[in-house]
Amino acid sequence: MNIEFSSQPSAETTTPSVPDEESRDRAASLPPALAAEFHAHNFLKERLTADFPDLDDETLADTLEGETGLNEALAAIVRSREEDLGLITGLKSRLEALKARLERFQDRADRKRRLVTDVMARAEIKRITEPDFTVSLRTSPAAVVVEDEALIPEDYWKPQAPKLDRLALGEALKSGQTIQGASLGEPKPSITIRIA
Numbered sequence: 001m002n003i004e005f006s007s008q009p010s011a012e013t014t015t016p017s018v019p020d021e022e023s024r025d026r027a028a029s030l031p032p033a034l035a036a037e038f039h040a041h042n043f044l045k046e047r048l049t050a051d052f053p054d055l056d057d058e059t060l061a062d063t064l065e066g067e068t069g070l071n072e073a074l075a076a077i078v079r080s081r082e083e084d085l086g087l088i089t090g091l092k093s094r095l096e097a098l099k100a101r102l103e104r105f106q107d108r109a110d111r112k113r114r115l116v117t118d119v120m121a122r123a124e125i126k127r128i129t130e131p132d133f134t135v136s137l138r139t140s141p142a143a144v145v146v147e148d149e150a151l152i153p154e155d156y157w158k159p160q161a162p163k164l165d166r167l168a169l170g171e172a173l174k175s176g177q178t179i180q181g182a183s184l185g186e187p188k189p190s191i192t193i194r195i196a
Contacts, residue, residue, distance in 0.1 A: 034073050041070040078193060 030038060045064055048055060065071050120128070120137045128135040146152070173184045 034070075034077070037068060037070040037073045041068040044068055081193075082195065 041064055044067060045060070048060060048063060116135065117137070120126075120135070126137050169179065169182055170184075172179060173182060
């Protein structure tokens with residue numbers, strides 16, 4: 001089917017419907033270039049469906065793809081997202097390496113502190129005074145050693161606040177149960193991206 005149309009609306013062309021407030025709010029949140037493509041796509045779609053009511057979905061989709069840049073704009077966003085994911089992967093790897101290095105430095109610093117404490121205690125040195133620091137040996141308070149939690153009376157346990165089991169709640173609502181204080185929200189559209 002060949003479809004010809006002018007970029008200028010004709011006198012007999014049906015005026016596109018005014019978008020509702022929610023659509024306008026969503027469009028306003030789009031980046032300007034994407035918003036322009038989105039509006040051009042929707043305008044053309046409304047004109048085509050008004051001028052060619054028998055137009056099948058595949059021809060409509062092909063025409064919109066060929067005559068507007070919305071698909072290309074969305075493809076550019078997906079490619080940009082893939083670049084972001086690559087940066088995220090690289091940064092995570094770098095952060096993990098830095099975290100491991102930080103832990104090594106922390107462990108080394110802790111071992112040095114224990115070494116100085118042990119030697120000062122064994123040599124009975126109470127204080128070391130240097131121009132840039134002073135080290136004093138002291139006896140720390142006795143630490144609690146828990147040998148078997150099961151034997152400790154409940155007086156020494158802190159009560160825990162109940163935690164909502166969202167998974168069980170969701171399953172109950174999906175099975176048709178009515179639960180006061182909760183309901184299922186509206187399903188939201190999502191996309192699946194497969195990289196070739």
